[in-house]
Amino acid sequence: MGQNSSTALLIVLSAPSGAGKTTLGDNLLGKRTDIVRAVTCTTRAPRTGEEHGVHYYFFSMEEFEQRVAAGEFLEHAYVYKNRYGTLKSEVLGKLRAGQDVLLTIDVQGAASVRKLAEDDAELAQSLVTVFLTPPSRTELEARLNGRGTETQEVLARRLQEVDVELEQAPNFDYLLLSETREKDLAALEEIIHAEHRRTKRLPLPAALKPAS
Secondary structure, three states: OOOOOOOOOEEEEEOOOOOOHHHHHHHHHHHOOOEEEOOOEEOOOOOOOOOEOOOEEEOOHHHHHHHHHOOOEEEEEEEOOEEEEEEHHHHHHHHHOOOEEEEEOOHHHHHHHHHHHOOOHHHHHHEEEEEEEOOOHHHHHHHHHHHOOOOHHHHHHHHHHHHHHHOOHHHOOEEEEOOOHHHHHHHHHHHHHHHHOOOOOOOOOHHHOOOO
């Protein structure tokens, strides 16, 4: 069952490259049918098995820039020579329908969403930000190396960005230190459960209010 529009959450899950945010997001969506994915847009080429409209919206650079100019994005950023972004319509339409939305993005994108929420009461009401990271740099580097999807040049560049990404952790509502897939999922569900019960989202029932 979906939430009403005042309690629906925009769950922004971010992490350094290779930390496992995509896996955690997939595990959450696989378990929770009441949470939907915000499909992001990119100008990079699809990887093996990726489908347009399912994993990403794959746009040409020209189309992406046209949409930026039209103000269609909630957030957008350059990441390793490609552009990534999330359409406002993709997120706000689901929130207004009372659906919790999971947005799995890099730290740049998360910063853009937080900035926009400062001046947007609807986003501020819904926004919950979570930063996922392994407990050590050694583990983080091991996970990034273990993906096997990048060239050595790209891998080296991503490792150089780790410190910059880690510096963003204090700007998030929650820090989730990654352990096992099962524990990470349980921790994220606890966060979601608690956020739904914050008083700014859960008004006092009418039966508890003083009689007029």
